[in-house]
Amino acid sequence: MDEPPVIDTRGLTKRYRGGQLAVDGLDLTVPAGSVFGFLGPNGSGKTTTIRMLMGLIEPTAGSARVLGRPMPRAARTVLPQVGALIEGPALYGFLSGRDNLLRYDAADPAADPRTRRARVAAALDRVGLAAAAGKKAKAYSLGMKQRLGLAAALLQPRRLLVLDEPTNGLDPQGMREIRTLIRELAGDGTTVFLSSHLLDEIEQVCTHAAVMARGRLVTQGAVAELAAGARGRLVVTTPDGAEAARVLKELGVGDVTADGDRVTGEPPERDLAEVTAALVTAGVRVRGLTLERASLEDAFVALTGEGFDVAG
Amino acid sequence: MSRADVLRTGAGRRPHPLWSLGLLRSELLTTVRRWRTLALLGVLAAVPVLVGIAVRIETRGGGTVGGNGEGPAFITQITNNGLFLVFTALAATLPFFLPMAVGVVAGDAIAGEAGAGTLRYLLVAPAGRTRLLLVKYATVLAFCLLATLVVTVSALLVGALLFPMGELTTISGTRIGLAEELGRALLIALVVAASLVGVAALGLFVSTLTNSGIAAMATTVGLLITVQIVDQIPQLHALQPYLFPHYWLSFADLMRDPVYWDDLMNNLGLQALYAAVFGSAAWARFTAKDINA
Numbered sequence: 001m002d003e004p005p006v007i008d009t010r011g012l013t014k015r016y017r018g019g020q021l022a023v024d025g026l027d028l029t030v031p032a033g034s035v036f037g038f039l040g041p042n043g044s045g046k047t048t049t050i051r052m053l054m055g056l057i058e059p060t061a062g063s064a065r066v067l068g069r070p071m072p073r074a075a076r077t078v079l080p081q082v083g084a085l086i087e088g089p090a091l092y093g094f095l096s097g098r099d100n101l102l103r104y105d106a107a108d109p110a111a112d113p114r115t116r117r118a119r120v121a122a123a124l125d126r127v128g129l130a131a132a133a134g135k136k137a138k139a140y141s142l143g144m145k146q147r148l149g150l151a152a153a154l155l156q157p158r159r160l161l162v163l164d165e166p167t168n169g170l171d172p173q174g175m176r177e178i179r180t181l182i183r184e185l186a187g188d189g190t191t192v193f194l195s196s197h198l199l200d201e202i203e204q205v206c207t208h209a210a211v212m213a214r215g216r217l218v219t220q221g222a223v224a225e226l227a228a229g230a231r232g233r234l235v236v237t238t239p240d241g242a243e244a245a246r247v248l249k250e251l252g253v254g255d256v257t258a259d260g261d262r263v264t265g266e267p268p269e270r271d272l273a274e275v276t277a278a279l280v281t282a283g284v285r286v287r288g289l290t291l292e293r294a295s296l297e298d299a300f301v302a303l304t305g306e307g308f309d310v311a312g
Numbered sequence: 313m314s315r316a317d318v319l320r321t322g323a324g325r326r327p328h329p330l331w332s333l334g335l336l337r338s339e340l341l342t343t344v345r346r347w348r349t350l351a352l353l354g355v356l357a358a359v360p361v362l363v364g365i366a367v368r369i370e371t372r373g374g375g376t377v378g379g380n381g382e383g384p385a386f387i388t389q390i391t392n393n394g395l396f397l398v399f400t401a402l403a404a405t406l407p408f409f410l411p412m413a414v415g416v417v418a419g420d421a422i423a424g425e426a427g428a429g430t431l432r433y434l435l436v437a438p439a440g441r442t443r444l445l446l447v448k449y450a451t452v453l454a455f456c457l458l459a460t461l462v463v464t465v466s467a468l469l470v471g472a473l474l475f476p477m478g479e480l481t482t483i484s485g486t487r488i489g490l491a492e493e494l495g496r497a498l499l500i501a502l503v504v505a506a507s508l509v510g511v512a513a514l515g516l517f518v519s520t521l522t523n524s525g526i527a528a529m530a531t532t533v534g535l536l537i538t539v540q541i542v543d544q545i546p547q548l549h550a551l552q553p554y555l556f557p558h559y560w561l562s563f564a565d566l567m568r569d570p571v572y573w574d575d576l577m578n579n580l581g582l583q584a585l586y587a588a589v590f591g592s593a594a595w596a597r598f599t600a601k602d603i604n605a
Binding site: 109 | 331335338345347428432434435438439440444600603
């Protein structure tokens with residue numbers, strides 16, 4: 001079945017009143033059923049994009065369609081089918097966790113009040129907050145607040161989940177639980193749009209990804225293809241670093257760098273067995289020789305020409 | 313559940329017309345569960361207690377209160393009939409305490425949610441901007457009524473405890489029985505509550521302009537004080553009939569027999585005008601605003 005994309009933007013642009021261009025001509029396509037990673041350094045326009053998709057801010061130019069309907073015009077029909085966690089959770093500190101969710105659910109005119117309590121209990125249970133449901137939200141830790149925000153996004157069966165940094169403030173165990181939850185939801189057919197600054201997180205759970213830098217879309221596509229775009233590295237571990245580097249250069253390996261007992265270079269065309277043989281013949285004591293797979297981070301650096309944590 | 317099922321349930325949810333009222337109920341409950349709201353109501357409930365006790369102490373030896381015509385309206389009559397404490401308390405709280413309480417609740421309505429970040433979650437729920445604004449205004453109006461009733465009921469209780477109740481002489485000199493007295497007291501409470509409709513709309517409009525609840529509350533209360541001062545400057549009398557507090561104390565005309573309606577109607581008309589103007593301004597602003605908080 002060839003479903004239309006869940007998110008589809010054309011030339012989406014936002015210029016703030018100061019003249020600052022936050023998002024510049026974005027053409028983003030999120031396929032149905034994907035777990036879509038949305039990457040970019042701080043200030044690259046990710047949050048502005050999410051806010052435009054959710055109808056919170058009006059684009060200066062261009063259009064955005066969510067679930068096939070134009071936003072923000074169709075917000076009333078689209079948003080009940082979308083769960084969102086935007087820029088961290090926001091809660092009423094003087095209300096209990098359960099009452100916070102009851103309030104958010106009451107705000108949705110498409111939510112049936114007869115099933116409200118049961119749905120709230122199910123959402124609390126799903127994020128592991130059932131035991132703390134009666135506690136005032138101001139007494140929650142950052143991780144618990146994050147979980148409650150996620151629970152709010154799960155009050156209804158959703159077609160799309162927009163999660164902005166969902167594992168923020170969680171300990172490693174909590175992060176694993178959330179990743180498992182995201183995989184479960186994706187398994188049910190929910191499309192997940194996930195923004196994160198943690199590249200390995202995106203690599204672990206996402207099927208597709210897009211990279212933004214300075215308000216522009218740098219690339220988008222399947223994660224496997226993106227990572228394949230960046231080439232891996234040949235890594236030789238040896239106590240004879242200088243000698244190994246010389247031999248590799250003679251074999252025609254490009255961009256050879258030696259760093260202590262670790263010598264790396266571009267992967268050669270020829271068989272790795274030949275490389276090993278040449279090294280051994282030259283008297284280099286080889287501890288290990290591998291081809292390191294390119295990570296998404298390598299792809300990211302190759303695409304943006306900068307480190308990931310640089311604010312744009 | 314297969315993907316097709318998920319899609320079907322997602323698209324098949326039809327809002328029932330009455331479900332919309334859930335947000336109003338939630339908003340009313342949330343408002344009265346804030347400590348700030350309870351503190352404001354507590355202060356309002358304390359005013360009649362203070363006035364009642366002060367009058368009681370001052371008249372213990374058989375003397376009179378405010379013999380030279382000073383103090384809030386009706387204060388001299390409290391010793392004859394405890395019901396007058398209701399009118400005195402409303403006359404004492406209407407110029408400042410009541411509108412200040414309303415200004416705090418109205419100013420916080422949108423700006424407070426924006427400041428806490430909860431506004432973005434209400435809007436993606438999706439509450440709908442027009443619906444949310446209407447619910448907020450309805451809640452502020454409910455608070456106007458609640459605040460006025462708190463003053464009224466507190467004054468009624470203190471009045472009945474400390475002073476005699478019974479037949480009452482109107483400003484015009486005619487006498488009315490207890491049942492009609494209570495009817496008029498309720499009517500006066502409703503008129504006082506309606507007098508706050510204008511400042512409620514003004515506060516709601518200010519609330520759509522900023523992301524800080526404190527700033528919106530301070531601005532609204534500041535505007536209230538400014539307008540009250542302008543209303544006292546004789547040189548600005550041309551302006552005064554258009555100021556929202558100008559006819560506030562006309563509720564005393566309900567104690568005349570027959571009731572003198574002119575200023576009462578002027579007051580209600582002026583409040584409706586403020587509600588229409590600032591309500592529209594709040595709507596225009598809020599529905600076009602970028603939510604960045």
